[in-house]
Amino acid sequence: MMENSRRSFIKIAGITAAGIGLKPVTDVLASGGVQKKTSPIGDVSSGNNVLKAKRWAMVVDVKKMAHEDTVHACIEACHKLHNVPKMTNKSHEIKWIWEEEFKHAFPGQHHEHISKEIEHAPFLVLCNHCENPPCVRACPTKATFQREDGIVLMDFHRCIGCRFCMAACPYGSRSFNFRDPRPFIEEVEEKFPTRMKGVVEKCNFCAERLAVGKQPACVEVSNGALIFGDLDDENSEVRKVLDSNYVIRRKPGLGTGPQVYYKV
């Protein structure tokens, strides 16, 4: 219809302008502020001290861990280093590593006459960096991905916040940023990025520390209660511990192949 063509042109132009203007508005509201900084640790891949492995794994020595100070130190070291916020609303809590009782860390393996030692021992739980991770299978954007050395990492900039990975994880290892976490970080650690609202996060086996030749933060402060190394290396401490001790893993029957072992 060519009648009122100038009027219809102006109408369409106006609607188009409003439509184009909508995206920047919703972008600002949705993204909640972007921090643009150059990488504080430099180019990771070319470092001389990079710790390399074919298959990273961790052993938790439960007896050595049975001091509240050790547990607390491990959790604090991780959460401080990685800018994990202390949310006031428990529903929105974010935790990469935390303490559980045996019956919660190993539901299904609990029984009425379990030893007092095990019943009251603190069990540190974290992402198991599974060999066969269901979260990686579920992620629609590969924002959650598995590295060649077995570490399951997250790209916080690609994550669309669908939380499918959280549904897929059989261990409850993942946390979601229900709101902007930055106001809840006590002291910002400049060497690690803070996250924005609307993305999922979890333990990353301190990939950024491995890249500069350091052990994961929790391992470093654990006084030997946490052992970390390459399962593929026969001489690594993790292999030696696994070769000579019986260890248990969380929900082994699911086929996820968790790489955090518990020496009880």
Place this chain on the structure above:
Amino acid sequence: MLERALNGSKNYWIWMAALMSVIGVAVICYLYQLWFGLGVTGMSRDVSWGFYIAQFTFLVGVAASAVMLVLPYYLHHYKAFGKITVLGEFVAIAAVTMCLLFIVVDLGQPQRLLNVIFYATPHSMLFWDMIVLNGYLFLNVVVGWNALSAESKGVPPPKWIKPFIYISVPWAVSIHTVTAFLYCGLPGRGFWLTAVLAPRFLASAFAAGPALLILLCLILRKLTKFDAGQEAIQMLSKIVTYGIIINVFFFFCEVFVACYSQIPEHLDHLQYLFFGLHGKGALVPFMWLSMILMFTGIFMMLVPKIRTNETTLAVACVAIFIGTWIDKGLGMISGGFVPSPLHHVNEYIPSILEIVITLGIYAIGMLVLTVLYKIAISVKEEAAGLS
């Protein structure tokens, strides 16, 4: 044909205005959610999916029910459905639109949603869900619009539409199956890890969707001169009857497996839903209500006198719709997440804002449906020489 939606009675415009005001309030609430984050909802670290995803899951079923008109009419030449296939397709359009909106509203970073296309990940069920949902929307828009357009010109629909119609039949089954596959392949969620989840989704869809269609036909008969016909409505009611019986039977199978094997991984979720767990049981009254509604619905639909009386039929349809909605829209999500994989019981209750945004999306669906139905009825009344 869109201009047909612009001629309406005073009541029509009052209805549209009411819907738009609900939508307006919901949009403001959503902008607040965009600014604050999903923390405005009742979701938590343990129950990380809630009302939005539950509504999406339920509405996928309603959308699939268009196939219950298309299949008998186009594949088996059941003439009585000829008048109303386009109504089913328009319900599908409104329902899928709502599904997509519920997904967008549930995302933590919605402006990144194109990442699902840019970084396509075929081993993720969400990738396939995006494809089948958008494909189904496209199919129904193309088929419904062209069929109606042909009817308005008094000619048979164009031949090239036929392949789209035939594809839409397995495609409708696929949107349901893929949505069920989002849940039933997750190793850590015993409540969802059942092969019968996809069939159960289909059965409850074929109960809820045609029930809604019956109600819409009855409403249309009251508000307009369009009459779907007794035969069509009665056949739809038979489909609803089978759908709801099979849905309840599948549920009974799940209950048997959980209760007879007594494996805690499977039993605990049912216990939480129907009896409460560790003192928490917010969903208990709703689950029992759902059972009562579904069983009452079955009974009413089985008695011919009740089923053929259109007033009692409407009551039965409402009961079945609400019963299946509680089952999928409330019970399924919470049931899967509670207790958590670490056996903690943290309940989920939707927040006010979450409910307002949900109502806004339902209002958008109703708006889409109203506009499409207005056009369809106007075409059909004209074709029948009644206006």
